[in-house]
Amino acid sequence: MPRAIPTIPRKSASQERSRATVEALLDATARVLTREGYDRASTNRIASVAGVSVGSLYQYFPNKEALVxxxxxxxxxxxxxxxxxxxxxxxxxxxxxxxxxxxxxxxxxxxxxxxxxxxxxxxxxxxxxxxxxxxxxxxxxxxxxxxxxxxxxxxxxxxxxxxxxxxxxxxxxxxxxxxxxxxxxxxxxxxxxxxxxxxxxxxxxxxxxxxxxxx
Amino acid sequence: MPRAIPTIPRKSASQERSRATVEALLDATARVLTREGYDRASTNRIASVAGVSVGSLYQYFPNKEALVxxxxxxxxxxxxxxxxxxxxxxxxxxxxxxxxxxxxxxxxxxxxxxxxxxxxxxxxxxxxxxxxxxxxxxxxxxxxxxxxxxxxxxxxxxxxxxxxxxxxxxxxxxxxxxxxxxxxxxxxxxxxxxxxxxxxxxxxxxxxxxxxxxx
DNA sequence: AGACAATGCGAGTCATAGCTCGCAAATTCC
DNA sequence: GGAATTTGCGAGCTATGACTCGCATTGTCT
Missing domain, CATH: 1.10.357 (Tetracycline Repressor; domain 2)
Known part of the structure; x- marks a missing residue:
């Protein structure tokens, strides 16, 4: 039972693995945006293209707007x-x-x-x-x-x-x-x-x- | 029981009242767009601002895109x-x-x-x-x-x-x-x-x- | 007046997309 | 090794908004 809920941060990533996740998300966003357009670029799709789960996405970006x-x-x-x-x-x-x-x-x-x-x-x-x-x-x-x-x-x-x-x-x-x-x-x-x-x-x-x- | 279903046309309006409806819808679209922005401009809101029902809206415009x-x-x-x-x-x-x-x-x-x-x-x-x-x-x-x-x-x-x-x-x-x-x-x-x-x-x-x- | 067509209505359906939450895996530190 | 923490997962909740459908009202024509 962790004292402080670890899910709050939703901010910057410090470890190596997580920086890679963020990069992957941005790259995926770019690709989905150019391929599908802004409307069709759902967070779910972006996450899946990035090879990352939606949950992880929302760990670093509070919403779609912030991601873009x-x-x-x-x-x-x-x-x-x-x-x-x-x-x-x-x-x-x-x-x-x-x-x-x-x-x-x-x-x-x-x-x-x-x-x-x-x-x-x-x-x-x-x-x-x-x-x-x-x-x-x-x-x-x-x-x-x-x-x-x-x-x-x-x-x-x-x-x-x-x-x-x-x-x-x-x-x-x-x-x-x-x-x-x-x-x-x-x-x-x-x-x-x-x-x-x-x-x-x-x-x-x-x-x-x-x-x-x-x- | 009308032979031809009257709901199919969804095209141009011929009578006077309906032309007014279309105008009202366009005016409302303009107002809602400028007031709320594109995303918040739902067809429901536009219709209500126009003083018209959603159903009527879709009688003249097949979708939001067409309306805009x-x-x-x-x-x-x-x-x-x-x-x-x-x-x-x-x-x-x-x-x-x-x-x-x-x-x-x-x-x-x-x-x-x-x-x-x-x-x-x-x-x-x-x-x-x-x-x-x-x-x-x-x-x-x-x-x-x-x-x-x-x-x-x-x-x-x-x-x-x-x-x-x-x-x-x-x-x-x-x-x-x-x-x-x-x-x-x-x-x-x-x-x-x-x-x-x-x-x-x-x-x-x-x-x-x-x-x-x-x- | 009566019949038929055009127009109008709006509660309700349906799909989607944003986002959460409880848990699992990986890392770090002792 | 094991506790603590960071990171990752993804099924599912929820809201919202586009759109339909059966019915009511208004208009037209004879």
Missing amino acids: AALVARHNREILELARDALKEVASLDLAAAVRAMVRAAVDAHLVDPALHRIFAEQVPRMGQLAKIEDLERETFLLVRSYLEARRKEISIRDLDTATSILVTTVEALTHQFVINKPDAMDGDRDRFIDEVTRLILGYLAPHRTAKPRK | AALVARHNREILELARDALKEVASLDLAAAVRAMVRAAVDAHLVDPALHRIFAEQVPRMGQLAKIEDLERETFLLVRSYLEARRKEISIRDLDTATSILVTTVEALTHQFVINKPDAMDGDRDRFIDEVTRLILGYLAPHRTAKPRK
């Missing part, structure tokens, strides 16, 4: 890492090259797991804890803003916040749409797309130098 | 009407003024019912019949494309389809984000926003004339 939210968080962490790296490498380049590199990075970020990204965008209801899907954009905003601030002299912008917001929203929307509509895009298509977006951005940031990156 | 899809269709019809009108009035203006007018039209369209629009974007799963939420964008694409074609000489664009797609996606994303984040925007904010977007677009379409719409 954790997956979103994991996914966003990966993406943000990419973005940060890209921004570091870009610090030394001139504006045109920098913008182009950042657009390319955005495409790469969307190619991490397009199917999953699509589910997040199209099916996961943005409410409650799930609303933090948008945290990613807020972080990105700050990164881009600080970059623009450093380059302030090279660009013709009045309101930095507005410009940043426009840029982030635009690039995200365009990249998303491109990856969704052409999941099998050749490298050529990709480069052409990146060119166009770069032109769009540069025309906005530095309207006087006509930017024509591609021959 | 019908609402989406109605909403999109309104929006498209706005877009068409705007494009007609714009035919005679010069490029800069035309783009500005179209951006303004996009904002107006998003202001028809922002709360509902938001639910569609954030909570309604895009799958099955609901996937046709995107039909609106396809229609818009065609409208914009035909406009650009007429102005082809004034703009420096290689691939018309690509440009159209970029434009539509960009304006829709920016407008959406603006309306969602600043539901109570003053007219001043609105005009400043429209200016920025117009600059972005013009810089892309006609990079050589520096577009500076505002004083």
Whole structure:
């Protein structure tokens, strides 16, 4: 007869075996989500795909929402890492090259797991804890803003916040749409797309130098 | 004993009373969706808010999906009407003024019912019949494309389809984000926003004339 | 007025999915 | 080895919500 009921924790896992369980659950969630969609992704199914019992699932995640939210968080962490790296490498380049590199990075970020990204965008209801899907954009905003601030002299912008917001929203929307509509895009298509977006951005940031990156 | 079972139709309503019922159901769906969100919007609740029985609901809509899809269709019809009108009035203006007018039209369209629009974007799963939420964008694409074609000489664009797609996606994303984040925007904010977007677009379409719409 | 069709009703059925609970197996620590 | 604890199990409880069905009311036509 254990004094403290061991079933209460429902929190973090400390031992090795349990961390593996949690990972398996997140992986399974991703797979079931992309295969079946959000509605059909029942906790029972997820647990069984993970090779884990429902009970175990609820030992680590209080509800389905939390489970999906954790997956979103994991996914966003990966993406943000990419973005940060890209921004570091870009610090030394001139504006045109920098913008182009950042657009390319955005495409790469969307190619991490397009199917999953699509589910997040199209099916996961943005409410409650799930609303933090948008945290990613807020972080990105700050990164881009600080970059623009450093380059302030090279660009013709009045309101930095507005410009940043426009840029982030635009690039995200365009990249998303491109990856969704052409999941099998050749490298050529990709480069052409990146060119166009770069032109769009540069025309906005530095309207006087006509930017024509591609021959 | 009626020969043909009258419960089969579950289709269109011909009499006056029934049309009213259908309208009431759509209105109630909109209200419940915006108030409670997609998940909490049960058919029972919708029917009761409409002042109609569940049975009647299912006489006109085979399932919840169809009900929401019908609402989406109605909403999109309104929006498209706005877009068409705007494009007609714009035919005679010069490029800069035309783009500005179209951006303004996009904002107006998003202001028809922002709360509902938001639910569609954030909570309604895009799958099955609901996937046709995107039909609106396809229609818009065609409208914009035909406009650009007429102005082809004034703009420096290689691939018309690509440009159209970029434009539509960009304006829709920016407008959406603006309306969602600043539901109570003053007219001043609105005009400043429209200016920025117009600059972005013009810089892309006609990079050589520096577009500076505002004083 | 009377017959038949269209429309409306809502209690009740049925399926599903989220979640719990009591127990078993594995780990850790002495 | 064995006590204590963490981890895992999965049958089953429960709530909920989509949807049906037999009947009542309203409308139409002659």
